[in-house]
Amino acid sequence: MSAADLSTTYLGLRLASPFMTGASPLANQLDAARRLEDEGCAAIVLHSLFEEQISLADSGRIHHLDPLDRRFATVLSYFPEPQTFAFGPDEYLEHIRRLKEAIRIPIIGSLNGTTPEAWLRFAKRIEEAGADALELNMYEVVTDADRPGAAVEAGLRQVVQDLRHELRIPIAVKLPPYFTAFANVARGMERAGAAGLVIFNRFLQPDIDIRHLAVWPRLELSTSAELLVRLRWIAILRGQTHCSLAVTGGVATPEDAIKALLAGADAVQMVSAIVQRGPSYFRSMENELRRWMESMEFARVDDFRGRVSMAKTEAPGAFERAQYIRTLSGWSSWLGYQAYLRAHEGDEPTRPS
Helix, strand or coil, rough: CCEEEEEEEECCCCCCCCECCCCCCHCCHHHHHHHHCCCCCCCCEEEEHHHHHHHHHHHHEECCCCCCCCHHHHHHHCCCCHHHCCCCHHHHHHHHHHHHHHHHHHCEEEEEEECHHHHHHHHHHHHHHCCCCEEEEEECCCCCCCCCCCHHHHHHHHHHHHHHHHHCEEEEEEECCCCCHHHHHHHHHHCCCCEEEEEEECCCCCCECCCCEECCCCCCCCHHHHHHHHHHHHHECCEEEECEEEEEEECCCCCHHHHHHHHHEEEEECCCHHHCCCHHHHHHHHHHHHHHHHHHHEEEEHCCCCCCCCCCCCCHHHHEEEEHHHHHHHHHHHHHEEEEEEHHCCCCCCCCC
8 A cells, every 4th residue: 555645735735744834933034944844844824914013114103003192102012012023024025035935835924913904905015925825814802892793704804805806826814713603704704705714713812910910911832622613613614615724723633633634624734733842743743644544544635534524414503413412411421420439439430320
């Protein structure tokens, strides 16, 4: 039997394997990017360029507020100074050009913002710099109680639609899971022109410093515990959209990646595991996936992709409800068993009938 074929297609780009970096500083240095490629990383998503960086460089303002105006000093003081970022807008473009000369794997630019305004024109410059695709991360916690969910969704669709008219390269949209009808939102992104969906954005939760009475940022690396919600929605979306599907967040082990592919993912983005284990972990992920495929007699990733997705069931709604009830009924049994063990502590632990 020949070696298992790990190749996949994501955003129309042919990748040697499903394993790629997610948006992060992992490729901020050329040498680091070369090593990622050498160790099996199939594509690189660059760290995000923020709306605030672009608007400040372009107009000298952040969200239309002048940093030199004392009235806005407090609110704008929460934003990092420009020199704290690895790259400004122009340096970001130059880094893309240099990466395209240095490595052969696809380079995906990333934009992060909240408003459908002029800063988004920078996407065209990312394309012109040579990026193979663009990942759009419209990261926003909607705090306006008068802004309905339908307006938020319509705004996202409009951004994607406007970018689709401007760009030739494919667009992936990185989404949070906090929508009432996420499947409908996903299909709306596809209709607006998205070529891919990245599931899911991690909403980073700030903490409260009770000593200084202040909010402070808290960043923790992801773990396998975060994977389940991603598996659920990848499995639901597989077959309901023609978009490429990428899992990001919660992939820490080869088993996690296999689960994501079985659910229906086209690509698996990794950051935390690579930060912890180094770029060589990409090769380990490849080896373990190939070993598992050969043990299951799968020749290609396409042979099992989506095998446990909801596209494989005739009644998706009933299937989802059945799994919910099955989980809760199992929880009741588990609690009863734990109570039995406590009551018979010291006895031979025989499960009750």
